[in-house]
Amino acid sequence: MDFDQARYHGWEDRRLQSPWMACLAIVRVALMQVFRNKAYWVVLALGSLRFLAFWSIIWAVTQLPLPEETNNVFLKEFGFTAGNDADQNNGYMRFMEGQQIIVMILLAFSGSLLVGSDFRLRALPFYLARRIDRRHYIVGKLLAVSSIIMLLTVVPALLLFVEYGMFTASTQYWIDNWQIPLAVLAFGLVLCLVNSILLVTLSAYLQRIVPITITWATIFLLLGSLSGYLRRATEDERWRLMDPWWDMRIVGRMIFGSFRTEVEGELAVWATLLLVGVCSVALVALVHRVRAVDIVE
Amino acid sequence: MQIVDIHHVSRSFGSVKALRDVNLSLRAGTIGLVGNNGAGKSTLLKVLLGLLEPDSGEGTILGCDIRRASRELRGRVGYMPEAAALIPMLKGVEYVSFGGDLYGMPHREAKRRAHEVLNYVGLGELRYRRLDEYSTGNIQRLKLAAALVHDPQLLLLDEPTNGLDPAGRMGMLELLEDLIAETGKSIILCTHLLGDVERLCKQVVVLDRGTVVRAGTMDELRAHISGRWAIGWSGDERAYRAALSAVGVTFTEPDETGQNGVMVAVPEGFTTRQFFEIARSCGVVLTELKADEENLERLFFRVTAQEVPVTA
Numbered sequence: 382m383d384f385d386q387a388r389y390h391g392w393e394d395r396r397l398q399s400p401w402m403a404c405l406a407i408v409r410v411a412l413m414q415v416f417r418n419k420a421y422w423v424v425l426a427l428g429s430l431r432f433l434a435f436w437s438i439i440w441a442v443t444q445l446p447l448p449e450e451t452n453n454v455f456l457k458e459f460g461f462t463a464g465n466d467a468d469q470n471n472g473y474m475r476f477m478e479g480q481q482i483i484v485m486i487l488l489a490f491s492g493s494l495l496v497g498s499d500f501r502l503r504a505l506p507f508y509l510a511r512r513i514d515r516r517h518y519i520v521g522k523l524l525a526v527s528s529i530i531m532l533l534t535v536v537p538a539l540l541l542f543v544e545y546g547m548f549t550a551s552t553q554y555w556i557d558n559w560q561i562p563l564a565v566l567a568f569g570l571v572l573c574l575v576n577s578i579l580l581v582t583l584s585a586y587l588q589r590i591v592p593i594t595i596t597w598a599t600i601f602l603l604l605g606s607l608s609g610y611l612r613r614a615t616e617d618e619r620w621r622l623m624d625p626w627w628d629m630r631i632v633g634r635m636i637f638g639s640f641r642t643e644v645e646g647e648l649a650v651w652a653t654l655l656l657v658g659v660c661s662v663a664l665v666a667l668v669h670r671v672r673a674v675d676i677v678e
Numbered sequence: 679m680q681i682v683d684i685h686h687v688s689r690s691f692g693s694v695k696a697l698r699d700v701n702l703s704l705r706a707g708t709i710g711l712v713g714n715n716g717a718g719k720s721t722l723l724k725v726l727l728g729l730l731e732p733d734s735g736e737g738t739i740l741g742c743d744i745r746r747a748s749r750e751l752r753g754r755v756g757y758m759p760e761a762a763a764l765i766p767m768l769k770g771v772e773y774v775s776f777g778g779d780l781y782g783m784p785h786r787e788a789k790r791r792a793h794e795v796l797n798y799v800g801l802g803e804l805r806y807r808r809l810d811e812y813s814t815g816n817i818q819r820l821k822l823a824a825a826l827v828h829d830p831q832l833l834l835l836d837e838p839t840n841g842l843d844p845a846g847r848m849g850m851l852e853l854l855e856d857l858i859a860e861t862g863k864s865i866i867l868c869t870h871l872l873g874d875v876e877r878l879c880k881q882v883v884v885l886d887r888g889t890v891v892r893a894g895t896m897d898e899l900r901a902h903i904s905g906r907w908a909i910g911w912s913g914d915e916r917a918y919r920a921a922l923s924a925v926g927v928t929f930t931e932p933d934e935t936g937q938n939g940v941m942v943a944v945p946e947g948f949t950t951r952q953f954f955e956i957a958r959s960c961g962v963v964l965t966e967l968k969a970d971e972e973n974l975e976r977l978f979f980r981v982t983a984q985e986v987p988v989t990a
Contacts, residue, residue: 389798389860392791392829397753397782406779414767494766503761507824510727510757511780512749 403513407521408528411495415529418494421487425533428483432537435476436544443548473542473565474637477534477572478630484533488576489597491529492584496522501588505671515671522581527573535569568633575629575656582663585670601626618644619651625659628652679706681832681864682726684737684744689721689730696721697732698888704866708858710875711868712978713885719868720760722885723834726866728752740831753781756825760836760868762817764809770820771796771805777824788827795823799853815846819853826857832864833857839874847874854878872974882974886982899977905944907969909953913962921956 415421441447499505508518542562546555579600587593608623621627621644634640635649682704689697696718713719724730726739728748737744742751765773771792778788796805799819804812812820818838825833838854839847851874858865858878867879875882882899884892892899911918919929926945950967957964 387797389826389857390794391861392783392787394787395829396784398784400749400782403780403782406776406785410765410768410772410776413772414765417767498766502764502766503759504763504765506729506757506759506761507763507765507777508780509729510752510755510759511777512753512782513780514749 397512400513400517401520403511403517404521404524407508407518408525411522411525412528414494415491420490424483424487424490428480428487428533429537431476431479431483432541435472435541439541439545439548443545471561471564471637471639473538473561474568474633474639476538476541477565477568477633480534480537481572481626481629484530484572484576485597485601487529487533488526488580489594490590491526492580492593492597493588493590495525496581496584497588497590497593500585515668519581519667519671523577526577526580530573530576531569534572535565538565538569564637567636571629571632571636571656575625575660578660578663578667579625582667582670585667619648622648622651622655625656628656632656680704681706682709682737682739682866684725684739685735687725687732687735687737687744689725689732695888697725700735700888700890702737702883702890702893704881704883704893706864707881708865708867708879709881709883710879710974711866711883711885712870712872712875712974714870714982716887717885718888719885720836721888723757723836723866723868727755727757727834753828754831756828756830756833758821758825758833758835758838760840763821764817766809768809769806770801770809770812773809773820774805774824774827778827781828783828791827791829792823795826796820798826799823800849813846814841815843815849818842818846818850822850822853830863832866834866834868836868837870838867839869839871851877872978876974884978884982891982892977896974905946905948907942907944907950907953908966909940909942909964910966911957911962911964913957914960915962917960918957918962921960922953925952925956 493501499508505518509515513521539562542555542558542565546552580597583596584593587596605624605626608620608627611623612618612620629652631640631645631649631652634645635653640646640649680703682702684700684702687697687700687702688695700718700722711719711722721730725732725744728739728742728744728751731745731748739751740754742748742754744751765776768776771789774796775785775788775792778791779785781788783791793802793805796802799822801816801819801823804816809817809820818840822835822838825835835854839850842850854865854867855878857863865878867875869875876896879896881895882892883890884899922942923929925948927948928943929940953964953967
């Protein structure tokens with residue numbers, strides 16, 4: 382049967398999926414947008430350097446015939462331990478902490494592309510005029526940002542865990558340290574939730590790349606510096622809570638059970654509450670923003 | 679078949695009343711929604727789309743309750759926004775299939791349909807180009823394709839010819855005419871270009887300051903607004919004029935119709951048959967009888983109580 386392309390054809394198969402499936406489409410398109418931009422590949426390549434370094438270290442200490450003591454020194458020198466060591470270091474935790482810098486840079490540039498452009502180019506009706514509502518849009522965008530974060534933190538950390546287990550030539554490492562992948566996932570969840578909510582909200586309001594980057598840097602660098610200054614000036618450790626980066630790290634250490642000082646343990650609950658509070662406020666502001674643009678066009 | 683049936687719908691934004699007690703009952707077909715900037719067209723469109731819940735009032739669109747079934751409604755309606763509404767870094771076919779994904783179509787189906795509708799709107803060869811390479815005319819066609827991807831029953835088109843050059847506008851109007859003729863889809867066309875409405879629409883809704891000032895078919899509106907006829911006759915002019923005046927027909931002076939006719943305004947309830955009956959009783963023969971050919975532009979300015987702009 383001939384199919385005349387110039388004519389209009391109806392859609393016979395009218396099965397529709399749940400609107401929540403649209404969230405996955407939003408994630409897919411967001412990743413497509415990010416990976417089509419060459420500048421992002423440069424940042425991603427930088428982000429993979431630490432992973433490659435840790436990968437090589439694990440290979441070296443498990444495959445090269447080095448004495449045990451040399452191995453430990455070697456690992457410690459590069460900041461990687463296969464579990465919690467005597468100084469309460471955890472290699473996976475340290476890897477994810479280290480990745481945060483590159484994550485922050487990537488997110489600062491992604492906010493405008495993934496979220497800001499929807500508001501700037503008035504594309505919000507493109508989403509909301511379809512079978513999804515604000516919830517699906519917001520969840521889709523949060524998942525999109527989270528997937529970028531996971532790509533740089535959780536996924537490589539889990540790969541390192543798998544690699545370490547594989548090179549030890551037995552399943553004992555995986556069995557003994559079964560909590561590590563769970564902790565990686567939990568810490569990843571914290572990073573994803575906090576960063577995605579803050580970034581999507583910020584991008585929805587500021588829209589353009591320059592203001593987003595400046596504000597993002599203010600939140601994560603200026604607040605950190607200010608907190609350090611105030612802490613030194615007043616000798617009060619509680620000022621550390623002002624630094625969102627530190628708050629996330631402390632929550633991570635709580636998850637991995639690797640507090641370095643007593644103060645960290647004492648402030649961990651406050652850091653958690655603070656992050657929950659800030660994210661809640663940001664989420665309310667985001668819902669309000671998505672609603673407002675929909676009406677005032 | 680009624681596609682829109684809303685009663686006493688009002689919507690305010692703060693102190694601004696965007697819609698005031700709107701009552702609309704529209705049959706399937708092509709409907710023009712016209713009004714000045716700030717008349718409430720976009721707000722009404724959003725209420726019709728289920729995006730905005732009215733402050734008061736109720737009604738149904740395609741049988742779906744405007745308050746409760748907004749998602750189901752949006753699955754049956756295709757919306758083409760006025761703004762560019764583009765998503766950076768995407769290609770044409772990805773943009774349209776993404777629209778299908780958001781409607782809830784399975785991804786493979788959405789992609790297949792995207793190719794089909796892009797071919798239909800004439801963008802088959804441009805479908806793998808990035809959106810930033812599209813011209814204004816092609817963006818309008820692309821947005822139409824994205825609105826058509828799930829084969830909706832009703833299309834809401836917000837300024838589809840906005841920003842187009844004459845050739846682009848003509849192309850878009852021809853495409854819409856073809857769509858109407860081929861599929862019989864209902865279309866609500868929201869525009870300030872009255873010529874577009876006159877060309878495409880059978881029904882018109884005129885909005886002014888949030889109120890529906892006129893709604894009906896083009897013919898109904900013309901008759902209702904003007905009630906004006908051009909008539910010509912041969913025979914006893916004085917007797918015929920007197921007989922018409924006696925039943926409330928007023929003569930527009932000076933004679934606007936030309937040589938042998940006059941323009942008259944008839945009272946409410948006056949039928950065309952009466953022209954013939956009175957002519958017969960006066961012994962005259964009607965040689966001309968036609969409704970005043972008022973165009974939509976004149977009609978619009980009349981019902982919104984504005985001065986008709988003077989043209990050179």
